[in-house]
Every structure is written in structure tokens, then in C-alpha cells.
Amino acid sequence: MLHQFFGGVHPAEHKDLTEHKATAPLAEAPAQVVIPMSMHVGAPCKPVVAVGDEVKVGQLIGETAGLGAPIHASVSGKVVAVEPRIHGGGGMMMSVVIENDFQDTPDPSIQRRANVEALTGAEIIEIVKNAGITGMGGAGFPTHVKLSGAVGKVDTLILNGAECEPYITSDHRLMLERGDAVIGGARLMAKAVGLKEATIGIELNKPDAIEHLKTLVGSAGDVHIEGLKTRYPQGAEKQLIQMCTGRQVPPGKLPADVKCCVCNVATAAAVYDAVMEGKPLTQRGVTLTGGALAEPMNVMAPVGTPVSHLIKLAGGFKTDPDRVLYGGPMMGNPIFNLDVPMMKSTNCILCMTTEEAADQDPAQTCIRCGKCVEACPMHLTPLFMRMNTNKRRWSEVEALRVMDCIECGSCNYICPARLPLVQSFRTAKFEIRELAAKEKAAREAKEAAKA
Incomplete structure (x- = not known):
């Protein structure tokens, strides 16, 4: 049922x-592939190949350290760089760059x-x-x-x-x-x-x-x-x-x-x-x-x-x-x-x-229509979450369960004022996590001083 x-x-x-x-x-394979060492939730992988190494398809090139998943070569060829490269998630990420030999030679494993x-x-x-x-x-x-x-x-x-x-x-x-x-x-x-x-x-x-x-x-x-x-x-x-x-x-x-x-x-x-x-x-x-x-x-x-x-x-x-x-x-x-x-x-x-x-269209003023509340699949109140985010009231935003937001965009889609709701919730989550990390560090420092 x-x-x-x-x-x-x-x-x-x-x-x-x-x-x-x-x-x-x-129709045409890439001349080079740039394989980031972070494509998963968890810590980035550690490269296990070096510039000049010949690699085959499926060969291990990045091993995990804790939560994560190993990374393998997607083409055969020569490693021409192991260095930070621009990453799809923003910023730079250590990456293995492979020059494709177009042979697609599989790893013996x-x-x-x-x-x-x-x-x-x-x-x-x-x-x-x-x-x-x-x-x-x-x-x-x-x-x-x-x-x-x-x-x-x-x-x-x-x-x-x-x-x-x-x-x-x-x-x-x-x-x-x-x-x-x-x-x-x-x-x-x-x-x-x-x-x-x-x-x-x-x-x-x-x-x-x-x-x-x-x-x-x-x-x-x-x-x-x-x-x-x-x-x-x-x-x-x-x-x-x-x-x-x-x-x-x-x-x-x-x-x-x-x-x-x-x-x-x-x-x-x-x-x-x-x-x-x-x-x-x-x-x-x-x-x-x-x-x-x-x-x-x-x-x-x-x-x-x-x-x-x-x-x-x-x-x-x-x-x-x-x-x-x-x-x-x-x-x-x-x-x-x-x-x-x-x-x-x-x-x-x-x-x-x-x-x-x-x-x-530029964002307009919230008219309190409640459509975002009706659309939210997580039973949240996006209009109040955004109002408190704008005023940087992080404890109030957290109490409104912003951390439960799945960032699906339903509220953005339905909002007649075209407000960037999800974007504000991402900001709120970041700020709340930063505050929690600072508070944890302060507690640990205090406990270390007592010891």
C-alpha cells in the first residue's frame, strides 16, 4: 500500500x-581527466600515485583515511599532475590529472x-x-x-x-x-x-x-x-x-x-x-x-x-x-x-x-502568504526561518529546525516574492555549525586548562 x-x-x-x-x-574521449580526491561525504582521499606514473582504468589512485571511499583511475595513461585544482563544490581540491592514452587498458585486478x-x-x-x-x-x-x-x-x-x-x-x-x-x-x-x-x-x-x-x-x-x-x-x-x-x-x-x-x-x-x-x-x-x-x-x-x-x-x-x-x-x-x-x-x-x-525578477517583500509552509515536505516554516536568519538570530533559527531543511527548493519555487529562501538557510546552517565548533573548542580549551 x-x-x-x-x-x-x-x-x-x-x-x-x-x-x-x-x-x-x-563520441570523443577527453584528452585529460581531473579526478578530485574528494567526491564523497567524509575526508578527502590521499593520492597514492605520483607524476610520471602510468595508470590503468580501475587502478587505485586515492585511498581513504577515515570516512570516505577510495578513488580509481577512469582512463589509462600517464599522471601529469598531482596538485590542487578547481573543484565543483567550490574552491580548490587536491586532484590527480591523467593524460589519456585512449587505450582504456583495464587494471589486472x-x-x-x-x-x-x-x-x-x-x-x-x-x-x-x-x-x-x-x-x-x-x-x-x-x-x-x-x-x-x-x-x-x-x-x-x-x-x-x-x-x-x-x-x-x-x-x-x-x-x-x-x-x-x-x-x-x-x-x-x-x-x-x-x-x-x-x-x-x-x-x-x-x-x-x-x-x-x-x-x-x-x-x-x-x-x-x-x-x-x-x-x-x-x-x-x-x-x-x-x-x-x-x-x-x-x-x-x-x-x-x-x-x-x-x-x-x-x-x-x-x-x-x-x-x-x-x-x-x-x-x-x-x-x-x-x-x-x-x-x-x-x-x-x-x-x-x-x-x-x-x-x-x-x-x-x-x-x-x-x-x-x-x-x-x-x-x-x-x-x-x-x-x-x-x-x-x-x-x-x-x-x-x-x-x-x-x-x-528582484526579490520582493514577503507577503506572509504561507505557501512556503504548505510546500515544505519537512513541516518547517521557511518564512520565519528566513526572517530570523536576516536578523542573525541563530538560536531562534536553530529552534525552528533549520538543520532539518533538505534544501529541496520547494519553498523557492512556490514563493510569489521570489525570495532566495534556500540560500538563506544554507547561510544559517553554516553559521550555526561555525558557532558550535567555536563553542566546542572553547570548552575543550577550558577543560585542558583545568587539567
């Missing part, structure tokens, strides 16, 4: 630009695995860890950490195939073109966390994907395909859990607290490739789209491919873009330099025209 989640909006989908275009390999059925759940999780798999829906959380934390604590595994963000179709095409890997990955992940079943939630605007996956599952019945009423932000894990199970994740809690584990369908396919084929995560499907782009398409690209190269392969700009984003128009992050690389979590490069952006 399907349920409902609170709030949400219905933005124009704009998926028609690419939803019927098959994912294609790059990549071997098809025999007797997969005999693998234990712990062994599957270890394979996922060594393959460097992270959440591929955009969050970038290390998948092995999520799976290991779910063992013995969850009774439901949900895969997110909703792809509710406008414009993006990479997951849709994945489910159509590699449905066997999605289903296979779902089964492997279920085994890893000690379950015998999994659920895949897909919005009803993808009927072909729903029917295709149901056909692949057949009579096995161990993977349930649920069609979900189309509504944004359906793909947010707390909303997806509520939709599929009726359970609500309490404020400040995680999905595991309501016995659920949520992963993306692209993550499931990466798990399948790692376990079955021995392949680490070195490439992914990306939607190149938007009205400013000459030839919108879906491509399979090596991690570290410069955004400028992807745009070139999509025919370049047919008109000057108003903005270029990693991701969709609701939660995407702006790209200020097209030389930045695509990362493990990059599912879309969106090039929007001024007309598509449609938020050029």
Missing part, C-alpha cells in the same frame, strides 16, 4: 529533451567474479568499499558505510528510481538500458544488509521503466516495483520512505531509525558491476540538457571529464546560458568555471536559458 508525504510541488518536468535518447558512450552466490553479506560490503561506490543520486555518501550501518537494524531496502528533479533522465535511461544490473544490484544489496526483498520506487511519469523492471523481476517476487504519483521532492529519502512504507523519519534521525535503508538505482547498478565484474566506480551516466544546449543527450562518461568537454560533445551552446548547474534546477549547484570535472555524484549538467531560469 502506498502512502503520501506532506508538502511538495509540481514543477514543469522538461524531461522530453532527453528521456527518449539512449545513453551513448562519448578487474576480473569477473566466480561463485557470487557464495559471498556473504560482509564480503559484498567489503567489495563495495574497495570499489569506491558512493551514493550516485547526488549525496555522495559512501555506500559501504550505509550498508554496514543497516545490517541488523533495517527491515526494508528501498531503491530510489523516482528521479523527481526536472530535466534529469540518466536514471530513467539506466533502468531501461541496464535494468538487469539495477535488479541484480538490488538483490546483492538486500543480501548485504540481511534482507530477502527490496523495493524500487519509480514515478508514474516513467511507465516504460516500471513495466520493464517488472518484466525482469518476473515471478521471483523478491524485488517489488512501486509506481509513485509524480510529485517533487519524491526522491528525497525521507519522503520516499514515507511514500513507500508510511513511516516518518523523526527530526534529527536517520532512515535506519525507522528500519529503512535508501539507495539510488544507479548505486545499485554500480554495486552489481563491482560484485559481478570486479569493476570499481570509474564512470557514470550523465544527462546533458537545457534550452541553452545545442544537442541535449545522455552520455556515459569517465569520472573527471571536464564539463567543458561534455558541453562541446553536446554541440556547445546554441545561446548564451543564464546558468550552468551540476544537477537539476531545484537542487543543482552552480558551475562558475566550465573546466571543473564531473564527479561520481554528477547525474546532470544543466544549461539553462534566461527564460528557463525564470527567476530574474
